Structure formats: structure tokens, C-alpha cells
Amino acid sequence: MPELPEVETTLLGIKPHLLYQTIQDITVRQYQLRWPIPQDIHLSLQGQKIQSLSRRGKYLLIETTDGTVIIHLGMSGRLSLVAPDTLPGKHDHIDLHLSNALWLRYTDPRRFGAFLWSKTQPIAQHPLLCKLGPEPFDPQFTGDYLWQRAQNRSMAIKTFIMNHHIVVGVGNIYATEALFTTGIHPATPAKFIPAAQMDHLVPVIQDILKRAITQGGTTLKDFLGSDGKPGYFNLKLQVYGRAGLACFHCKTLIQKLNIGQRTSSFCPVCQPSSDPACAYLCD
Template identity: 40%
Template sequence: MPELPEVETVKRTLNALIAGKQIHNVTVRLPRIIQRPDDIQAFAYMLQGHKFIGVERRGKFLRFILDGLVMVSHLRMEGRYGVYSSSDPLDKHTHVIFHFTDGTELRYTDVRQFGTMHLFQPGEDLLLPPLNKLGLEPLDDSFTADRFKALVAGKSTKIKPLLLNQEYVVGIGNIYVDESLHRAGIHPEETAKSLTAGQLDKLHGAIVATLSEAVDAGGSSIKSYVNGQGESGRFQQELLIYGRKNQPCATCGTMIEKSVVGGRGTHYCPSCQPVPTAAVKPLTTGV
């Protein structure tokens, strides 16, 4: 699933591609993608004639800002947006097409068919699901070390599942949680309440640095992710821990291990990230 850096990159490329374009009409080929309104004809009718002003991001969601409407979209596992000429061949996994008055089209493709779109009046999208319970934005100026510590300190939850919970901090998924915890020298099974103020300061800095570097690199193309122009990310070349089971840690040379934490495959260095007493046993099979 695309995480914050990937969604941020899609946002930036789409802003360059669709800002100012006016919708002539909309074709919905897979109704379940449209979550709000629940009538696909109403969805298409509401968008007809509107112009895209720009694209914003909230956590892992895209916010398409139009003149008088906001469309909230989640890519889920393999959703993609791309801009094409109306004469370009149509991929069989194309589910929603925004036909523009200039003869181009914004197409949404999704092999897994898990993506969603919600349409709102301006302002109400932030007050209603799916955006209304999202937590702090880690690349926003409001994400200070003090706010992060106040949010996390005292929680009995293990630190990895807590960071994956979008009601606390948004946009960080499995890849960047593993990377941030490694940089901070914190084992993913440490409970939040066991971490010192100094450790939380270090973790805060690691989250910001990891995500910022990933955004600069265009995200990580671990599986099928590409941006709005069909380009792959480059940050997977810089990953220190994720996907590197049984490879030497770049910091100390110890072999990287993989376990399951909160139901998610988790990579860590047992030397750089000391294992808590209650840690699970490493996986001995698989990758």
C-alpha cells in the first residue's frame, strides 16, 4: 500500500498534470469504487462541468480540490492515477475516467479494486469519514517533538502498532515505521510507555528525516507503485532495514532479522535495536 511519501509524490505530479482542467463528463466502470454518494450517476452528474483547482494530501488520502467540491481518494494497495489522451488504449483495470474538455482524461486504474472515492461539499470532508479521525501530519510544522511525546508517552501499546495507527500519526505504514525505528535504535516491540523522553525525541527526528528523504526520492517502489506520470520511486535503494532479512546491518554488520509484530512482517537489527524481554521469536522461514 502506498504510504505518505508515495501519496505525496502522486499529489505533486497530479498537480502539474490536471490543475485547471475542466471535467466534461465522468465514466464509472466499477461502481464499488465510489463510496459517496452511493449513486454513481449522481457522482458523475455532480462532477460534470467542474474544474480541478489542485490536489492536496491528508495522511494516505488524496484530496482533489475542485471549484465547489472536494473528492477524497484512497489508492489502497495498487490504485493509480494517470493522464492520457482520449485516443490512448484503455487498460482493462481502468475503473473511473474523468473526461476533460481539452480531449485528455484522468484515469483511475486498480488491479486489486480496493481503492475508494468520496465526494463532499468544501469543508465537510474534514468533518466526516474517512478523514475525520486522522492524527498528526508528520511533515507538518505542527508535528513537534513535544506534541509527539504528549501523544505517545504513557501508552501501553507496542510502539510499532501505535505508529501504524492512523489516529495517532498519519501516513506511516510498514516500510517507514521499520526504517524510522531502526534509525532511532528502538525495537518495534518496545511499549510506548517504556521509552524515555530522549528516545522519543530521537524517534520523532527519525520519522521526519525518513519521510522527508523518501519524499525527495519520489517514494519507494517496493511492488507496483508509480507516480502520476508512470515513474517509479527511488527510495527503495536507500532502505536500511525493510526487506533486508538475513543481510548485514549497514550500521553494525549484524544480520537483520524479521518477526511479526501486530500482525505485520517486521524487520530489525537485534544489535542496534535491543530486543525487549517479551519480544517474539524471529521468523525462521519465508522472506
Template identity: 35%
Template sequence: MPELPEVETVKRTLNTLVAGKTIERVTVSLPRIVRRPEDPALFAALLEGQTIRNIERSGKFLRFNLDGWVIVSHLRMEGRYGLYASDEPVEKHTHVIFHFTDGTELRYRDVRQFGTMDLLSSGSEFAGAPLHKLGLEPLSPEFTADALGAKLAGKKTKIKPLLLNQEVVAGIGNIYVDETLFRAGIHPERAANSLTREERERLHRCIVDILTEAVAAGGSSVKSYVNGQGESGSFQDQHRIYGRKGQPCHNCGTPIERTVVGGRGTHYCPECQKPGEGGTGA
């Protein structure tokens, strides 16, 4: 599933490709992609004549800001957007097409069919689902060590599933939690309330640093992810822990282990991330 760096990259790409374009009509070939309004014909009708002003991101969601509406889109496992000329063949698994007045089309393709779109009136998008419960935005000025500490305070939950909870920190998924905890020297099964202030500050710093580095690299193309221009990310080449089971740790040489924490496959170094204590970071 695309995480914050991948969605941020898609957002930036789409702003380059489609901001300022006006929608002539919309084709919805898989109705369940559109959750609101429930009638896909109404979804299409409301979008006729609307201009895409810009695209923003909230956690793992894209927000297409139009004249009076906002499309909130979640890519889920394999959703992707691409800009095409109207005479180009439509690929299989293309479920929604935004036809623009200039003869181009923004096409949404989703092999797994898990993606979603919600059309909401401008100004109401944060009042209800799916955005109203999102937690701290980790690349915003509001994401401070103290703000993160307040979210962790009193929580006996293991630190990894807590960081995966989108109501705590928005946008971080399995890849970047593993990478962050490794760099911070924190075992993924540590109780959140057992972290010292120094560890919380280091964790905060590592979250920001890794996400910033991943965005700069265009995200991680571990499976099928590409941006709006069909380009892969390269941050997977910088992974120090994720997907490296049995390989030597870059810091100490100890073989990396894989376990399951909170129902998610988890990679960690048993030497650099010892239970009950924090390491020195990496």
C-alpha cells in the same frame, strides 16, 4: 500499499498534470470504487463542469479540490492515476475516467479494486469519515516532538503498531515504520510508554528525516507503485532494514531478522535495536 511519500509524490505529479482542467463528464465502470454518493450516476453528474483547483494530501488520502466539492481518494494496494489523450486505448482494470474539456482524461486504474473515492461538499471533508480521525500529519509544523510524545504518553502498546495506527500519526506504513525505528535505534516491540524523552525526540527526528528523504526520492517502488507520470520511486535503494532479512546490518554487520509485530512483517537488527533500550541512531 502506497504510504505518505508515495501519495505525496502522486499529489505533486497530479498538480502538474491536471490542476486547472475542467471535467466534461465522468465514466464509472466499477461502482464500488465510489462510496459517496452511493449512486455513481449522481457522482458523475455532480462533477460535470467542475474544475480541479488543486490536489492536496491528508495522510495516505488524496484530496481533489474542485469548485464546490472535494474528491477524497485512497489508492489502497495498487490504485494509480494517469493522464491520457482521449484516443489512447483504455487499459484493463481502469475503473473511473474523468474526461476533460481539453480532450485529455484522468484515468484511475486499480488491479486489486480496493481503492475508494468519496465526493464531499467543500468545507465538510474533515467533519466525518474518512478523514475525521486522522492523527498527526508528520510533515506539518504541528508535528513536534512534544506532540508525538503526547500521543505516546501512557500507551503500553508496542511502538510499531502504535506508529502504524493512522489515528496516531497519519501516513506512515510498514516500510517507513521499520526504517524509522531502525534509524532511531528502537526495538519494534518496545512499549510506547517505555521510551525516554531522548528516545522520543530521536524518534520524532527520524520520522521527519526519513519521510522527507523518501519524498525527495519519489517514494519507494517495492511492488507496483508509480507516480502519475508512470515513473518509479527510488527510495527502495536507500532502505537499510526493510526487506533485507538475513543480510548484514549496514551499521554493525549483524544479520537482519524478520518477525511479526502487530500482525505485520517486521525487519529489525537485533544488535542495533535491543529490546528494552534505545540505540544511538544511524
């Protein structure tokens, strides 16, 4: 699944080509995504001038004269820029025709993504956006903020930092890596993480996400950047996807467990568990 760095990488790739362009038309080949696309969406988009592009969590926002295109890449979606004569593939569902003779192509094999048009103003009040937590790079996202939100929370710390009502964009890969770097067992109840450790965790999350963005996101089999090239951050992953292999730091075998219906990798030596509740949460 494309996570925050992948979405940010996509935004950085398409922004120079879309900003201040006019949407001349839209071609929709598949109307049934996560939410159905209106059959008359072309009437809303034709002639709209793109005024800004941004990201909120994993949502890409293309703000135009009269509204906003909201795009979510779902499990396997991606955006690419193509020439108008580029033949569509089986899973190329949408083309935005731009005034600079480029098309923004939305591809989504699993169709769990979304392509929406909204006239909500400001767009931050849209139902999909209004309850999201702060961005990981916002000044509001501090160790004290995280510690305060964790009080009386029995959920595993990994589940806690992946909750988009707490902070957006910290997906499975990056949560796994951040907890390893800070030496926190992923199944530790959030309320048991001391304030000092939260102070350490926040800049680690930020650093890992920044490095992933710089390196083009994490290569997953379904993800390609807007230029069609995969990222390479996975070459430097410490524990994610490495269960059964030796820890780079202590040579202990990386273990895995299920937390919140997700597989989590961790090093039992570098991330020791001091709480009996972890044994209950682990397989």
C-alpha cells in the same frame, strides 16, 4: 501499498495538469471499489472546476466548485494522465475527462481503493478525515506530542507510530526504517520510550519521508508514479525487506518478527531490546 511518499509523489505529478481545469465528464468502468460509486456520479462532476489539490494522510483531495473528490489508492491503486485515445487496460476503472484534453485515469487491480464525491464543507470534517492525527510535517508533530500520546500505551512503538489517529502517513516501510535509524526495537511498548528518544524519532521520521518524496516514493511491485515511472528509494532501505541479510552497519543478520499482524525487520544489535515484553510480542 502506496504510503504517504507515494501519494505525495502522485499529487505532485498530477497537480500541474489538473489545477483550474474543468471536469467535462467521467467514465466509470467498475463501480464496485471499497465503497460503491454512485451510478449517477457524472451528474455531480460534470462542469466542476478544480480549485485546489491536496493530500490528507493517504487521501488525495481534489476540491472543486461545489465539492471534493476524495481518492484513496488502497493496496495497489495508482493515477496516471493519459490521452483520450489511450485504450483502457483490465484494471483501469475510472477516467476523469479534463478540459485540457487529458484524462486522469484511476487504476486499481485489487479494488481496495476509493473514489468518492463529497459536498462536506469544510472537507476536513468528512468522516474519513476528521479523526486523523497530525501530518508528520505539521508543527504539532513533535517529540513532546508523541511522548505525551504514548503515556500508558502498551502497544509496540511501531504499531503506535503507524496509528493514523496518532500521526498520519507513517506506513510499514518508513516506520521500520525510522526505528532502525533511532536504534529503537520495534516491539518496545510505546510507554517505555523516553522523551529524549521521542525527540530523536520525530525528525528521523520527517527526514526519511522527505527523502522518499524527493526520490519518488518507494518502489513496490504495484506502485508507479503519475508519470508511469517507479521510485527508487528502496535501493537505500536499511532493514525493510532485508531479513536474513547482513546489517549494513554491524554485519549482524537482520531478523524479522510479527507485530500487529505485520512483518517487521530489525537488527538485534543496532536495535537492542531491553524490555521482556518484546519477547512476548516477537515470534
